[in-house]
Amino acid sequence: MAINLTEVAADRVKSFLQSRGKGIGLRIGIKTTGCSGMAYVLEFVDEVDDTDEVFESQGVKVIVDPKSLVYLDGTKVDFAKDGLNEGFQFINPNAKDECGCGESFTV
Amino acid sequence: MALLQISEPGQTTAPHHRNYAAGIDLGTTNSLVAINRSGQVETLPDSNNQHLLPSVVHYAEDSILVGYSALQLQASDPLNTLSSVKRIMGRGIEDIKSLGNILPYEFDGNNDSNVPRIITRQGSVSAIEVSAEILKILSKRAEQTMGEALSGVVITVPAYFDDAQRQATRDAAKLAGLNVYRLLNEPTAAAVAYGLDQQTEEGTIAVYDLGGGTFDISILNLSKGVFEVLATGGNSSLGGDDMDHAIAEWLIKQAGIEGDIDPFMLRQLLIASRKAKEDLTLQETTQIKLKELDYSISLDREQFNHLIEDLVNKTLRSCRRAIRDAKIEKEDIQNVVMVGGSTRVPLVVEQVGHFFGCTPLCDLDPDRVVAIGAALQADVLAGNKPDQEMLLLDVLPLSLCIETMGGLSEKIISRNSPLPVARAQEFTTFKDGQTAMAIHVVQGERELVTDCRSLAHFELRGIPPMTAGSARIKVTYQVDADGLMSVIAEELRSGIKADIVIKPSYGLTDGEVESMLRDSMSHAKEDIDSRMLAEQQVEARRVIEAIDSALSQDGHELLADDEYNSITTARDELEKLIPEATTEQLKKAIKNIEVISDNYVAKRMNASVQKVLSGKNINEVEI
Numbered sequence: 001m002a003i004n005l006t007e008v009a010a011d012r013v014k015s016f017l018q019s020r021g022k023g024i025g026l027r028i029g030i031k032t033t034g035c036s037g038m039a040y041v042l043e044f045v046d047e048v049d050d051t052d053e054v055f056e057s058q059g060v061k062v063i064v065d066p067k068s069l070v071y072l073d074g075t076k077v078d079f080a081k082d083g084l085n086e087g088f089q090f091i092n093p094n095a096k097d098e099c100g101c102g103e104s105f106t107v
Numbered sequence: 108m109a110l111l112q113i114s115e116p117g118q119t120t121a122p123h124h125r126n127y128a129a130g131i132d133l134g135t136t137n138s139l140v141a142i143n144r145s146g147q148v149e150t151l152p153d154s155n156n157q158h159l160l161p162s163v164v165h166y167a168e169d170s171i172l173v174g175y176s177a178l179q180l181q182a183s184d185p186l187n188t189l190s191s192v193k194r195i196m197g198r199g200i201e202d203i204k205s206l207g208n209i210l211p212y213e214f215d216g217n218n219d220s221n222v223p224r225i226i227t228r229q230g231s232v233s234a235i236e237v238s239a240e241i242l243k244i245l246s247k248r249a250e251q252t253m254g255e256a257l258s259g260v261v262i263t264v265p266a267y268f269d270d271a272q273r274q275a276t277r278d279a280a281k282l283a284g285l286n287v288y289r290l291l292n293e294p295t296a297a298a299v300a301y302g303l304d305q306q307t308e309e310g311t312i313a314v315y316d317l318g319g320g321t322f323d324i325s326i327l328n329l330s331k332g333v334f335e336v337l338a339t340g341g342n343s344s345l346g347g348d349d350m351d352h353a354i355a356e357w358l359i360k361q362a363g364i365e366g367d368i369d370p371f372m373l374r375q376l377l378i379a380s381r382k383a384k385e386d387l388t389l390q391e392t393t394q395i396k397l398k399e400l401d402y403s404i405s406l407d408r409e410q411f412n413h414l415i416e417d418l419v420n421k422t423l424r425s426c427r428r429a430i431r432d433a434k435i436e437k438e439d440i441q442n443v444v445m446v447g448g449s450t451r452v453p454l455v456v457e458q459v460g461h462f463f464g465c466t467p468l469c470d471l472d473p474d475r476v477v478a479i480g481a482a483l484q485a486d487v488l489a490g491n492k493p494d495q496e497m498l499l500l501d502v503l504p505l506s507l508c509i510e511t512m513g514g515l516s517e518k519i520i521s522r523n524s525p526l527p528v529a530r531a532q533e534f535t536t537f538k539d540g541q542t543a544m545a546i547h548v549v550q551g552e553r554e555l556v557t558d559c560r561s562l563a564h565f566e567l568r569g570i571p572p573m574t575a576g577s578a579r580i581k582v583t584y585q586v587d588a589d590g591l592m593s594v595i596a597e598e599l600r601s602g603i604k605a606d607i608v609i610k611p612s613y614g615l616t617d618g619e620v621e622s623m624l625r626d627s628m629s630h631a632k633e634d635i636d637s638r639m640l641a642e643q644q645v646e647a648r649r650v651i652e653a654i655d656s657a658l659s660q661d662g663h664e665l666l667a668d669d670e671y672n673s674i675t676t677a678r679d680e681l682e683k684l685i686p687e688a689t690t691e692q693l694k695k696a697i698k699n700i701e702v703i704s705d706n707y708v709a710k711r712m713n714a715s716v717q718k719v720l721s722g723k724n725i726n727e728v729e730i
Binding site for chain 2 (some may be wrong): 012013015016017019022026027031039040041042043044045046047080081082083084085086087088089090
């Protein structure tokens with residue numbers, strides 16, 4: 001079971017955490033909303049829950065709750081640019097179908 | 108493909124319902140947009156990696172250009188390339204005339220409204236429409252960057268902007284299709300960018316803003332989440348451009364250039380001077396090369412400091428005045444925030460630090476600090492910061508007043524009151540049987556209405572006839588959180604009412620509004636003098652009014668002819684004195700007439716008492 005960040009993504013997360021001034025890592029998860037079933041969650045983490053799984057990828061702590069992990073195992077998180085827009089992108093082998101915008105997916 | 112940003116813990120929103128809120132610094136020369144991306148608040152660059160957007164709009168045959176592309180056309184097509192329109196935001200046609208020739212545009216003479224319109228090849232446009240074009244570009248940039256529409260924006264305005272100028276800024280945003288969470292004062296935004304609102308509960312902050320062409324100093328007081336503007340000051344034609352000119356003049360002298368300098372040469376000189384100024388921010392010395400003249404000279408920082416010494420001292424004099432206006436001591440100021448590109452000049456930082464006796468805050472990019480503060484505030488207003496409940500409150504920039512007899516301005520809500528606010532005051536009638544009252548709403552700090560800005564006129568009609576002074580008219584001023592003002596006038600005995608919602612009428616008074624505050628300080632003495640004179644004039648008219656009314660009722664009945672005549676002579680003399688006499692002379696004349704009519708007043712009193720008592724038993728009289 002693992003979730004990985006690309007080097008670029010990890011660098012960005014580190015710099016965001018640093019400028020935020022607090023936080024121990026990055027929470028990756030899913031929630032059941034969105035236009036096709038589930039949507040990704042991407043948050044700073046100030047406190048780790050007992051049940052959370054913690055991975056280390058490229059020097060960044062990645063925190064995932066066990067329910068989300070089922071749908072996210074093997075996911076790679078990248079940081080991409082598209083014109084002026086830039087942000088994080090999920091490459092999830094579990095997703096069968098994504099909505100046009102890529103913010104939500106079905107398994 | 109959606110690219111995601113990192114949210115605060117627990118703040119992930121549903122897809123397509125993100126709360127992206129941007130801060131916009133809508134400047135005279137340059138504008139910027141900033142936003143919170145994954146917890147980092149930054150200004151956003153365009154596709155050429157330029158953060159600044161020149162506040163210039165070019166009206167071409169079939170398109171509108173904004174920014175650098177418009178700036179390039181300024182020299183070749185000046186009449187269709189509009190810049191610095193912020194200077195005429197919310198101003199009336201009369202104001203534009205008094206601004207003189209600083210804006211070289213053709214204004215449309217035949218339009219009905221009081222909003223000045225500039226003629227371009229695409230028809231006439233107002234400053235609001237031009238500003239909307241700039242806002243559109245910036246919000247589009249933010250939306251492209253975030254990949255989603257903005258939920259709202261915070262736009263910054265100078266602290267000295269009055270209601271009309273603020274309303275014009277809101278109108279521009281509306282025209283650009285933006286939801287304005289609020290307008291924020293520029294110095295306040297700068298203080299927010301440095302987190303000064305988070306650090307301390309209370310404190311006094313100076314914001315020193317030296318831009319390309321303007322200098323502003325603001326003294327702010329932070330208390331329980333409210334930033335209050337204690338004083339503003341500055342110089343609307345002093346800035347970094349003047350430093351370039353100082354170097355250019357020195358160059359002309361050193362290179363021995365004589366006679367007239369053509370515009371092209373002057374521009375080359377200024378470009379070289381500007382580059383030298385920028386080099387000297389980090390270097391101790393720089394080489395200036397004038398290719399056209401095959402001339403080269405070195406300029407060191409010491410010499411440069413000497414050239415700009417006077418300019419810097421001028422700004423410090425404004426600071427001293429602002430501190431005095433704020434009625435505080437220099438030592439009360441805990442922090443000085445540096446804003447504007449020209450604060451990069453080492454001498455400026457050094458002198459300002461020396462003057463205020465503390466190290467100025469200049470870690471953030473002084474060009475971007477205002478936009479960053481606005482973005483931070485926008486993020487809070489959009490509800491993205493659950494643990495920071497800090498909401499900065501707006502305060503009233505200038506007092507709201509009512510005109511009273513004699514052209515005096517009576518303050519109903521004084522400036523710096525936090526919004527929303529409502530205040531009421533009672534007034535009465537001046538003449539016997541007066542059935543209507545004109546209400547004139549004005550804004551400003553001066554004692555006479557003619558020195559304030561007129562906002563609205565309306566009338567309360569149908570007051571039942573009563574003797575002067577017995578009607579009770581309650582006037583309520585109310586300003587909501589959006590800065591929209593309403594006025595209600597009610598006669599309390601009869602319950603008749605009139606009200607008005609004020610969309611500040613654009614520009615009704617002459618003169619620059621930004622100077623209103625400064626004027627109120629510098630004219631304090633003469634204002635009080637003219638107020639006292641006007642008060643005596645009103646008193647004199649009231650006395651005449653009362654005498655006339657009394658004499659016509661029972662003058663001949665109660666008075667001997669010589670008594671009657673001496674009263675009317677004194678009355679006529681007083682009337683003649685009103686337009687020309689001094690306060691003291693009027694006071695004396697009023698006193699004199701009171702003495703002369705003393706006997707008459709006593710007789711009237713007796714007569715009316717007799718009237719009440721005659722034919723009545725002592726038990727019937729209520730005491």
